[in-house]
Amino acid sequence: MISPAKGLTHLMNILVCLKQILDPELPSRDFRIDAAGRDADRNTAGLVMNIFCANALETALQFREKHGGKITVITFGVPSAEEILRKALALRVDSAVLIRSDLSQRPNPWCIARVLAAAIRKLGDFDLVLTGRESGDWGDGQTGALLAEELGRPCVSLADELKADTVNTALVRIRRQTDQGWEALEASTPLVITVTNNEHNVPRIAKTRDVMQAFRQPLTTWSLAELGVDAQSISEDLACTEVVELAIPIKQTHCEWVTGETLDDRISLLAKRIATVVQSA
Amino acid sequence: MNGEHATREVFWNVSQVWVMYVLLIPTMLVAGYGIYRRFRTWRRGRPEQRFDQPWVRIQFLFRHAVVQQATWQKRFAGFFHALIFWGMVNLTVATTVVLVHHDFGLPIMQGQFYLWFQSLTVDIFGALTILGLSLAAVRRWTSPSMPLVHSWEASMILILLLTILFSGFLLEGWRIAATNDPWGMWSPFGYVIAMASLSWMSIPAMQWTHAVTWWFHMGLVFGFLAWAPYTKLLHPLTAVLNLYTAPLSPIGGSLHAIDFDKNESLGVNALSSFTWKDLLDLDACTECGRCTAVCPANAVGKLLSPRDLILDLRHLSRTQDDFSKPIIDATPALSPEALWACTTCGACVESCPVSIAQMPKIVDMRRHLAMEEAVLPDTMEKAIGSLEARGHPYAGTQFSRLDWMKGLEVPQRADIQECDVLLWVGCGGALVERNQRVTRAMAQLLDKAGVNYAVLGREERCTGDPARRMGNEFLFQKLAGENIATLQRYQVKTVVTACPHCFNTLRNEYPELGGNFEVLHHSQFLERLVSEGKLSPKAQSEAKVTFHDPCYLGRQNNIFDAPRQLVQISVRPASVEMEKSREKSFCCGGGGGMSFVDEPANQRVNQERARQVLETGADVVAVGCPFCMTMLEDGVNAVRSSDPSTRPTKVLDVAELLWDSVRDQSTTF
Ligand code: SF4
Ligand code: SF4
Numbered sequence: 001m002i003s004p005a006k007g008l009t010h011l012m013n014i015l016v017c018l019k020q021i022l023d024p025e026l027p028s029r030d031f032r033i034d035a036a037g038r039d040a041d042r043n044t045a046g047l048v049m050n051i052f053c054a055n056a057l058e059t060a061l062q063f064r065e066k067h068g069g070k071i072t073v074i075t076f077g078v079p080s081a082e083e084i085l086r087k088a089l090a091l092r093v094d095s096a097v098l099i100r101s102d103l104s105q106r107p108n109p110w111c112i113a114r115v116l117a118a119a120i121r122k123l124g125d126f127d128l129v130l131t132g133r134e135s136g137d138w139g140d141g142q143t144g145a146l147l148a149e150e151l152g153r154p155c156v157s158l159a160d161e162l163k164a165d166t167v168n169t170a171l172v173r174i175r176r177q178t179d180q181g182w183e184a185l186e187a188s189t190p191l192v193i194t195v196t197n198n199e200h201n202v203p204r205i206a207k208t209r210d211v212m213q214a215f216r217q218p219l220t221t222w223s224l225a226e227l228g229v230d231a232q233s234i235s236e237d238l239a240c241t242e243v244v245e246l247a248i249p250i251k252q253t254h255c256e257w258v259t260g261e262t263l264d265d266r267i268s269l270l271a272k273r274i275a276t277v278v279q280s281a
Numbered sequence: 282m283n284g285e286h287a288t289r290e291v292f293w294n295v296s297q298v299w300v301m302y303v304l305l306i307p308t309m310l311v312a313g314y315g316i317y318r319r320f321r322t323w324r325r326g327r328p329e330q331r332f333d334q335p336w337v338r339i340q341f342l343f344r345h346a347v348v349q350q351a352t353w354q355k356r357f358a359g360f361f362h363a364l365i366f367w368g369m370v371n372l373t374v375a376t377t378v379v380l381v382h383h384d385f386g387l388p389i390m391q392g393q394f395y396l397w398f399q400s401l402t403v404d405i406f407g408a409l410t411i412l413g414l415s416l417a418a419v420r421r422w423t424s425p426s427m428p429l430v431h432s433w434e435a436s437m438i439l440i441l442l443l444t445i446l447f448s449g450f451l452l453e454g455w456r457i458a459a460t461n462d463p464w465g466m467w468s469p470f471g472y473v474i475a476m477a478s479l480s481w482m483s484i485p486a487m488q489w490t491h492a493v494t495w496w497f498h499m500g501l502v503f504g505f506l507a508w509a510p511y512t513k514l515l516h517p518l519t520a521v522l523n524l525y526t527a528p529l530s531p532i533g534g535s536l537h538a539i540d541f542d543k544n545e546s547l548g549v550n551a552l553s554s555f556t557w558k559d560l561l562d563l564d565a566c567t568e569c570g571r572c573t574a575v576c577p578a579n580a581v582g583k584l585l586s587p588r589d590l591i592l593d594l595r596h597l598s599r600t601q602d603d604f605s606k607p608i609i610d611a612t613p614a615l616s617p618e619a620l621w622a623c624t625t626c627g628a629c630v631e632s633c634p635v636s637i638a639q640m641p642k643i644v645d646m647r648r649h650l651a652m653e654e655a656v657l658p659d660t661m662e663k664a665i666g667s668l669e670a671r672g673h674p675y676a677g678t679q680f681s682r683l684d685w686m687k688g689l690e691v692p693q694r695a696d697i698q699e700c701d702v703l704l705w706v707g708c709g710g711a712l713v714e715r716n717q718r719v720t721r722a723m724a725q726l727l728d729k730a731g732v733n734y735a736v737l738g739r740e741e742r743c744t745g746d747p748a749r750r751m752g753n754e755f756l757f758q759k760l761a762g763e764n765i766a767t768l769q770r771y772q773v774k775t776v777v778t779a780c781p782h783c784f785n786t787l788r789n790e791y792p793e794l795g796g797n798f799e800v801l802h803h804s805q806f807l808e809r810l811v812s813e814g815k816l817s818p819k820a821q822s823e824a825k826v827t828f829h830d831p832c833y834l835g836r837q838n839n840i841f842d843a844p845r846q847l848v849q850i851s852v853r854p855a856s857v858e859m860e861k862s863r864e865k866s867f868c869c870g871g872g873g874g875m876s877f878v879d880e881p882a883n884q885r886v887n888q889e890r891a892r893q894v895l896e897t898g899a900d901v902v903a904v905g906c907p908f909c910m911t912m913l914e915d916g917v918n919a920v921r922s923s924d925p926s927t928r929p930t931k932v933l934d935v936a937e938l939l940w941d942s943v944r945d946q947s948t949t950f
């Protein structure tokens with residue numbers, strides 16, 4: 001917990017949702033799909049914190065440095081997901097919560113949002129809930145918005161800058177990336193924000209002393225039953241999407257020589273050939 | 282005349298000699314305090330064991346303090362330093378003789394000994410000392426490009442010593458003349474002065490000037506003695522101490538491990554975090570500038586200067602009382618920019634005549650930046666992040682650790698029962714396309730020689746060398762621990778590797794963490810296979826080859842000949858040497874994590890080395906290190922792209938050269 005900056009009386013209570021994913025830097029030759037053709041096979045890949053989640057965490061850390069506050073991180077995943085919570089603890093977040101998934105199936109965004117919402121209700125009130133804009137594995141980009149829906153809170157997506165308002169402590173100023181440029185927003189808390197990357201929220205690295213410390217810190221672990229999430233609604237969530245088939249695109253290159261007597265011949269033949277290819281595509 | 286009774290009167294023509302003895306007391310007190318003050322400073326450092334193996338230490342001290350090996354590496358400076366050093370030794374012995382003869386009442390200063398030593402030898406050495414001092418003065422005052430600190434102190438020392446010696450000769454000359462010394466000819470330089478003086482001075486005039494000059498001379502000597510411990514002339518004392526307590530390990534093994542359980546400070550950002558030996562190092566510096574002159578980072582115009590770093594630390598240790606104050610960034614030479622420019626090549630350590638460990642101090646301060654502050658140059662941060670997540674520093678590589686072996690039958694340790702030799706591929710050898718070719722050559726050579734070998738494949742992790750040298754000791758120990766466990770699980774005894782960084786870490790740094798293996802560089806192992814007749818190369822290539830010594834193989838582990846022999850076995854013409862080779866080899870620029878850094882375009886160490894390679898006119902520069910390989914290839918390409926007329930020199934690993942001479946078809950480069 002960091003005390004508020006001068007003039008601020010309210011400490012923001014911030015929650016950052018994190019997700020552990022397969023290392024996206026896995027060499028493409030090592031990338032495999034499981035036998036059923038529905039999911040990525042872990043194979044030799046390492047597991048890392050999703051990069052946009054790391055951007056969200058960095059944004060929260062910078063916010064806390066400037067304006068004070070408290071940061072909790074949470075993840076819903078298999079036991080190994082504890083690693084990313086330890087990473088966050090090494091960056092000196094205040095507390096960490098692991099919700100163990102005992103589902104036999106990969107949870108989809110609806111399901112994740114429902115579980116996170118249940119945990120958030122149990123944890124108490126947060127002024128800000130931050131998520132990454134999407135995950136680097138499936139890239140649905142849904143969880144943040146669905147979570148806001150579940151919680152009945154407004155949501156600002158694709159934020160890349162977050163500041164407190166120095167006068168009204170219930171207000172935050174957000175810069176949001178759009179196709180045309182940036183939007184500057186003012187929003188009142190409580191609020192869900194999905195964070196995208198920019199050059200200012202590149203994740204920092206942890207100090208070694210904090211890394212060592214992080215392994216000794218307590219961690220809250222809950223099962224789905226402890227959260228009181230009922231199995232019926234989970235299975236409804238899971239049923240609403242289905243991966244029909246997952247395949248690695250086959251890259252093919254095809255080489256064709258355009259021949260002709262003169263250079264002009266070759267140029268016009270080439271132009272015709274390009275035109276047919278473009279038309280048929 | 283029979284020399285049996287030859288001697289001279291001590292304190293001839295001097296009255297009130299007791300005044301001299303009285304003055305000796307404050308002189309000794311002032312000098313003693315000067316020395317004590319330094320001693321007190323060293324005691325403020327952390328403990329460190331440096332008094333083990335006395336016999337080895339004495340031999341080391343002899344080589345460096347008496348023979349002065351390192352000093353001679355600069356011919357001119359080595360020459361005049363030897364003149365001054367031996368002159369001073371002689372004069373000290375002569376003074377001791379007088380002391381024993383006169384004050385202890387042991388009449389040794391007489392007869393043949395008096396003539397041959399006390400007169401002739403001392404006279405000649407006195408003159409040689411003047412010669413040495415004059416040469417030093419000429420160098421200091423005339424050459425502007427000198428790596429020296431142009432301080433008034435150094436100049437004062439030269440003037441003072443010259444005055445003392447000249448006045449000594451005058452005193453001798455006047456005494457010989459005035460006493461009509463029958464043995465005067467035994468002091469040839471004094472005798473010349475005597476003859477010259479006789480031609481224009483009367484005897485009483487000589488007696489008078491002698492008396493005055495004697496007190497002047499004495500005053501200067503005492504003043505000098507009292508002042509010396511406050512100047513760089515403390516170094517005869519500190520150098521001897523420093524050499525005796527020098528690290529006995531090769532340079533490659535000179536970083537000390539941090540005990541994380543003890544929770545000591547992680548790295549150094551205060552004088553109090555240094556060991557007493559580090560603090561002694563600072564006082565031992567003679568300001569000679571050899572280290573900065575050989576520093577590759579300094580040579581390409583970067584801020585790093587190991588000499589200034591040592592001198593600035595010394596200045597802090599002498600001027601600030603509070604040893605817990607931050608030292609990083611206290612001066613430009615101690616700035617992060619300077620610290621992050623170091624390639625950890627070890628040239629500074631190797632060049633230092635008094636065995637100062639500059640590079641380990643740089644790594645100590647990097648440790649603070651990397652672990653306590655967690656601020657590193659961005660690209661190094663990426664490499665560290667990749668090491669943490671994936672066990673290799675090549676963020677974004679599209680290769681796995683198995684890709685290099687495509688099409689070859691390479692046994693993996695997990696799949697076989699046992700093997701004699703473990704081929705340690707290393708991250709560079711596995712994940713960098715150019716170096717994969719070297720690894721393939723190596724595997725094929727081992728196959729051809731019938732060696733029962735295996736690789737760890739996916740179970741291999743980075744040895745931790747880059748992490749350690751970028752300052753992340755914690756990550757280094759984690760990676761090392763994992764590797765040691767794997768190697769021990771497979772009961773590995775012998776490891777062969779084509780990477781000198783892996784080699785150094787496995788050989789010099791793993792034992793401290795419990796991993797003891799026989800570790801060989803591939804050049805050593807291949808040379809052994811050839812000499813055992815298991816490989817029969819036919820040198821057909823006519824390529825002119827020059828060998829570039831990798832810092833971590835050559836200078837840091839003293840392996841110079843094995844790779845050269847491999848080159849000689851593999852090609853027909855005799856190889857050529859670069860001007861900077863063997864111990865004096867110039868770094869490729871890739872050590873210490875620097876190969877992960879984008880250097881400013883006009884400050885690239887690899888291009889400087891590439892120019893040195895191209896100067897030899899060689900067709901091939903042979904290397905024995907994956908970092909050297911890529912750094913030099915890039916360097917040669919860069920130099921050639923700005924000057925296309927330069928020779929298209931190829932960079933090849935010694936294993937590639939050997940493989941070309943072993944496999945059947947002949948190749949042209
Ligand atoms: S180790 Fe090499 S780069 Fe570093 S200071 Fe010494 S000479 Fe310079
Ligand atoms: S550190 Fe050693 S090499 Fe460098 S200036 Fe001092 S004495 Fe000379």
